[in-house]
Amino acid sequence: MGYLTTDKKKITTKTFAEMKAAGEKIAQMTAYDFTTAGILDAAGIDSILVGDSASNVMAGNEDTLPITVDQMIYHARAVARACKHALVVCDMPFGSYQASREEGIRNAIRIVKETGVDAVKMEGGQEIADTVRGIVQAGVPVVGHLGLTPQSIHVFGGYGLRAKEEAEAAKLLADAKALDEAGVFAITLEKVPASLAAEVTRCVRAVTIGIGAGNATDGQVLVYADALGMTKGFKPKFLRHFADVNRCMTEGVEEYVRTVKDSSFPGVEESY
Structure with missing residues (x-):
């Protein structure tokens, strides 16, 4: 028996913390439109991520970099309108917070104000911790994102497993602690060794949401089009098909x- 079977109220950041404390796993999926979000919400999903993966899934781009704040607001507003239960998180797209702390705070406030989402998500560690702190202090809940961070794909040179080596693993753990101290309520861990994700989960107060990070995280997230078998030719090791739409x-x-x-x-x- 989980949270969904005992309480139908809107899930909040406080609920996330309670679920982590109770050992109840959190199920998150992406969505980018009203109709899909409504189906996910009615099916009992705990959280919907309006991911910058909309750049790939909805617009056909090769990566997440082209999508803009205005486009993310369009998608996030539609998703938020559909959700009566799930906690809705919107990605802050590439270029919306990297230039300065002040710009990041302004864009985070604008996204929440114009969409009605519950939180924003940002990629990066210690280098964005001060911006995260400012956004949280402004009243906007923040989810961090470590490991494979698609907005930095040109730096990585590919979509391979991250933090395999000791030095990068140590940095990721330090980044997670920095984000935790800055006030994030959750951290997405993408494509990192399961043992490292488990260690991060033990070391931070924030909820951890894994994608290709093993089963010891506090929850899991998948792109709905991948998980439901809508996309063809994309089948990384971490992906399971739950339908053949x-x-x-x-x-x-x-x-x-x-x-x-x-x-x-x-x-x-x-x-x-």
């Missing part, structure tokens, strides 16, 4: 085309 939609569209072509749709019962 691509097949279902393809068969439905094929049937629609067939019935239009043979004039069996619309029928008498579908006509006025």
